[in-house]
Amino acid sequence: MTLAANPDTAPVVLCASARLAQGIRQWLQQSYQQQGQSQWQAPQVFPLQDWLNQRLEYAILCGQIDIAQAPLGMLSSTQEALLWEQAIQHCLRQHAAIDLFNTNGLASAAMEANRYLIEWNISLDMATVSEETRQFLQWRQQFQTLCKQSGTLESVRYQTWQLEQLSQHALPLPANIQLAGFDRINPHVQTLITILQSAGVQITTFDNSVPAQQTQRMTFAEAMDEMRAAVHWAQQQLAADPQAKLALVVPDLDSQREILANLLDDTFHPEALHPAQAELPRCYEFSLGLPLSRWPLVHSALNVLRLAFQATPLPQSELSALLADIYWSQALYEADARAALDAEMRRQLPLQVNAYTFARFVARKQQDEYPILCPALHADLTSLLTQAKQTPRKQVPSAWVASFTELLTATHWPGERGLSSHEHQCQTKFKAVLTQLAALDGWLGPIDAMSALHRLSQLCQAQIFQPQTVRLPNITVMGMLEASAQPLDGVWVMGMNDHVWPPLSRTNALIPAELQRQAGTPNASSEVQMAFASQIHQRLLRSAKQIIFSSARQDGDRLLRMSPLIQAIPEITATAGAATLAETLAGNSTQDWQWLDDHQAPPILEGEHISGGTGLLRAQALCPAWAFYQYRLKARKLETPHNGLDVMQRGDLIHRVLAAFWSQQSTLDWQTVNIEALKTQLDQIAADVIAVFNTEFAQPFSVVFCQLEAERLSKLALTWLWEVERERPQAFAVTSVEQVYKPLIEGIQVKLVIDRVDTLDDGRLVVVDYKTGSMPDFKNWASDKISEPQLPIYAAFLLQDADIAAVCFGKLRLTDGGFAGVAAEDDIVPGIKAFNHEKNKLFDPAQFPDWPSVLAHWHTQITRTAQALKAGEAAVVFESEQDLGYCDVLPLLRLPERQLQFEHLQAGGGA
Numbered sequence: 001m002t003l004a005a006n007p008d009t010a011p012v013v014l015c016a017s018a019r020l021a022q023g024i025r026q027w028l029q030q031s032y033q034q035q036g037q038s039q040w041q042a043p044q045v046f047p048l049q050d051w052l053n054q055r056l057e058y059a060i061l062c063g064q065i066d067i068a069q070a071p072l073g074m075l076s077s078t079q080e081a082l083l084w085e086q087a088i089q090h091c092l093r094q095h096a097a098i099d100l101f102n103t104n105g106l107a108s109a110a111m112e113a114n115r116y117l118i119e120w121n122i123s124l125d126m127a128t129v130s131e132e133t134r135q136f137l138q139w140r141q142q143f144q145t146l147c148k149q150s151g152t153l154e155s156v157r158y159q160t161w162q163l164e165q166l167s168q169h170a171l172p173l174p175a176n177i178q179l180a181g182f183d184r185i186n187p188h189v190q191t192l193i194t195i196l197q198s199a200g201v202q203i204t205t206f207d208n209s210v211p212a213q214q215t216q217r218m219t220f221a222e223a224m225d226e227m228r229a230a231v232h233w234a235q236q237q238l239a240a241d242p243q244a245k246l247a248l249v250v251p252d253l254d255s256q257r258e259i260l261a262n263l264l265d266d267t268f269h270p271e272a273l274h275p276a277q278a279e280l281p282r283c284y285e286f287s288l289g290l291p292l293s294r295w296p297l298v299h300s301a302l303n304v305l306r307l308a309f310q311a312t313p314l315p316q317s318e319l320s321a322l323l324a325d326i327y328w329s330q331a332l333y334e335a336d337a338r339a340a341l342d343a344e345m346r347r348q349l350p351l352q353v354n355a356y357t358f359a360r361f362v363a364r365k366q367q368d369e370y371p372i373l374c375p376a377l378h379a380d381l382t383s384l385l386t387q388a389k390q391t392p393r394k395q396v397p398s399a400w401v402a403s404f405t406e407l408l409t410a411t412h413w414p415g416e417r418g419l420s421s422h423e424h425q426c427q428t429k430f431k432a433v434l435t436q437l438a439a440l441d442g443w444l445g446p447i448d449a450m451s452a453l454h455r456l457s458q459l460c461q462a463q464i465f466q467p468q469t470v471r472l473p474n475i476t477v478m479g480m481l482e483a484s485a486q487p488l489d490g491v492w493v494m495g496m497n498d499h500v501w502p503p504l505s506r507t508n509a510l511i512p513a514e515l516q517r518q519a520g521t522p523n524a525s526s527e528v529q530m531a532f533a534s535q536i537h538q539r540l541l542r543s544a545k546q547i548i549f550s551s552a553r554q555d556g557d558r559l560l561r562m563s564p565l566i567q568a569i570p571e572i573t574a575t576a577g578a579a580t581l582a583e584t585l586a587g588n589s590t591q592d593w594q595w596l597d598d599h600q601a602p603p604i605l606e607g608e609h610i611s612g613g614t615g616l617l618r619a620q621a622l623c624p625a626w627a628f629y630q631y632r633l634k635a636r637k638l639e640t641p642h643n644g645l646d647v648m649q650r651g652d653l654i655h656r657v658l659a660a661f662w663s664q665q666s667t668l669d670w671q672t673v674n675i676e677a678l679k680t681q682l683d684q685i686a687a688d689v690i691a692v693f694n695t696e697f698a699q700p701f702s703v704v705f706c707q708l709e710a711e712r713l714s715k716l717a718l719t720w721l722w723e724v725e726r727e728r729p730q731a732f733a734v735t736s737v738e739q740v741y742k743p744l745i746e747g748i749q750v751k752l753v754i755d756r757v758d759t760l761d762d763g764r765l766v767v768v769d770y771k772t773g774s775m776p777d778f779k780n781w782a783s784d785k786i787s788e789p790q791l792p793i794y795a796a797f798l799l800q801d802a803d804i805a806a807v808c809f810g811k812l813r814l815t816d817g818g819f820a821g822v823a824a825e826d827d828i829v830p831g832i833k834a835f836n837h838e839k840n841k842l843f844d845p846a847q848f849p850d851w852p853s854v855l856a857h858w859h860t861q862i863t864r865t866a867q868a869l870k871a872g873e874a875a876v877v878f879e880s881e882q883d884l885g886y887c888d889v890l891p892l893l894r895l896p897e898r899q900l901q902f903e904h905l906q907a908g909g910g911a
């Protein structure tokens with residue numbers, strides 16, 4: 001039999017994608033409404049595969065096709081990938097390194113290669129193919145065996161079967177079919193066209209093109225400038241015509257999506273910055289959504305399930321995300337406690353933590369001397385791990401879906417508050433994905449929890465989700481390969497550089513490259529890519545009245561060239577870019593601003609306690625706002641978790657070892673000291689220090705780690721004592737170690753710990769502060785602002801009635817250890833010249849004629865710093881941004897916003 005066209009059938013539009021079909025359907029309906037029609041026939045617009053399915057289902061229902069001879073169905077992309085993985089694993093089961101193969105990646109490559117072979121009619125000569133191709137053909141044979149066993153076909157072979165049936169049976173067909181979005185016609189589509197034309201169907205291209213009235217190109221310094229200019233252009237177009245329909249076309253949309261969304265929000269919807277307006281309907285939309293796994297609500301569910309079943313330790317970053325996650329347990333009610341738990345976890349637990357260690361940590365924090373109370377989190381976490389432990393080790397996917405649902409319910413996912421519209425849609429889509437997983441029982445059989453969770457994550461990654469909104473957008477942000485469903489008023493195509501467009505060729509490694517080039521498969525060669533890009537380019541030129549192409553001149557330090565496809569287009573001067581919200585606020589001179597002088601903090605009251613030690617006065621000297629935020633408002637940055645010990649902890653350990661050593665003897669007669677006996681003594685001290693230190697952690701370090709750390713400490717202490725202390729020119733006695741002082745400076749109590757004070761034979765004192773990292777810059781000791789005040793405070797305030805001979809840092813290092821600082825005269829400690837030595841340029845002789853003048857200077861300047869602190873001076877004032885390198889509260893200083901304000905004032909904007 002042959003096909004026959006039905007002239008009475010309404011015209012049909014067949015689309016290359018479901019999204020394009022939906023867009024064309026909506027545009028046609030809008031056109032009918034704009035023409036004043038109250039009734040119209042529903043547009044016959046279908047994705048190609050849906051239309052083929054509809055035709056074949058009709059033929060089967062009518063009895064034209066024997067259902068017994070028909071395949072049971074078409075594999076979904078997930079099912080096809082599963083079968084390919086099983087086929088590959090079966091073929092590689094005897095391979096010695098099977099565990100090293102990425103079967104998921106191999107399955108993706110095999111799916112593509114199989115589709116190329118069938119769609120592009122590629123024949124392989126077994127005598128000349130490579131070993132990779134031979135392996136692929138073995139996988140393919142096993143894959144087809146599995147398909148035969150299940151009675152199903154992969155999509156490409158199912159479509160081949162459909163085309164065969166279409167050519168053999170007389171089915172009712174429309175008289176006219178229009179094709180939309182087919183930029184590349186492969187042999188499969190061409191076969192369909194031939195079959196339809198032989199049946200008398202007229203095949204045309206769906207034409208919604210608009211003759212371009214203006215085509216231009218622009219060149220910008222960088223990609224960011226392109227995006228800003230494109231958003232500004234869209235703002236101008238909508239200001240001129242609020243009903244305009246625009247498109248921003250971005251080749252690498254996925255990587256630029258967040259930046260573009262922020263720029264569009266800053267320009268069109270600054271109110272969306274408020275959390276309550278986060279789901280505000282926008283005047284723009286992205287043509288494609290995000291993988292479901294990237295939506296916070298689903299990401300939360302996957303993380304909770306991973307916590308329940310993953311045997312290997314999780315990164316602390318994932319646990320921190322779970323503690324901040326609002327979608328499980330009583331996250332809002334216990335938000336402060338969870339934040340405190342996060343801070344403690346970063347301090348006490350290693351970089352990688354398993355779930356049960358984390359649960360014990362949470363439980364212990366409920367009972368500590370200063371508890372962090374989060375009973376709901378503790379109860380839900382306990383319930384999660386208990387139920388997970390009771391779950392059967394292996395189950396079929398549908399049973400795992402039931403278990404996953406119970407576990408999420410046990411943790412009160414998706415949270416204690418009501419869901420928004422977007423969140424509710426996201427939850428509904430996640431439930432649909434769980435249903436997809438449950439349908440894989442026959443394909444996977446019994447599997448363990450992590451395998452089931454891995455499959456669920458894959459399904460969520462493959463499912464693209466975008467919430468439905470009421471507002472029809474004026475601006476569509478789309479990728480280069482997407483076709484617009486309607487005529488547009490303006491299109492801006494950015495990223496037109498030659499390394500991006502035409503796209504680089506990429507052949508499939510499982511099929512000989514020469515065969516792919518001969519067939520003209522996608523990505524096969526530069527010629528194929530150029531022809532394809534030219535086709536897209538021509539479509540873009542017919543898509544809007546105004547078209548702008550743009551490119552960047554550089555990417556960081558790399559120089560870029562424009563795409564050859566736009567070189568012939570007339571170039572115009574690049575336009576200004578859209579301003580960010582911060583720039584808009586900084587430069588808006590029409591606003592009725594209320595200016596507040598915020599450099600003045602409340603003065604410190606009598607009896608008000610401020611902690612911080614010398615760090616408080618150091619921050620006040622470097623930047624008063626730093627001191628105010630960190631030490632008066634108690635703002636802190638979260639610590640960065642790490643494995644092992646950080647620099648601060650290693651420094652603390654060597655402090656403890658040396659303190660313990662000098663506590664056992666205050667003096668040493670270096671003429672009689674035996675280095676082996678000294679090493680034995682230090683070995684024991686280091687072991688004792690590590691043993692005590694190890695009890696301070698929620699997860700103690702291993703025995704081997706403690707032994708290695710004790711060896712390091714002993715070696716460092718021995719090197720310091722034998723190579724540095726033994727060389728001191730004057731005898732000394734250690735009269736104070738790790739002594740705590742709390743002096744009052746202008747009524748401000750400062751807690752200080754003096755590492756060590758030595759007394760020389762003549763009664764003078766040497767103050768030593770150990771340093772294991774980079775040496776502090778003590779050149780500021782002669783300036784008006786003393787930003788390293790620790791040793792000057794010791795000398796000028798704590799020991800002001802004593803005779804100070806030197807204040808110095810002890811550099812505890814294995815290679816270049818020694819002393820650095822200031823002394824009253826030469827030969828007190830090795831490596832330090834007198835303050836007035838001719839080679840010492842730090843102290844001006846005219847200002848500092850003698851040693852007491854140095855001490856007096858320290859007392860005066862530190863007193864002034866304390867007075868400024870007490871008076872509430874909190875301005876963001878500093879000499880160099882380098883001075884703020886260790887500032888914990890840098891974001892609160894708002895330096896970028898201040899820079900924008902300064903630039904605006906310099907440009908003549910005024911206040």
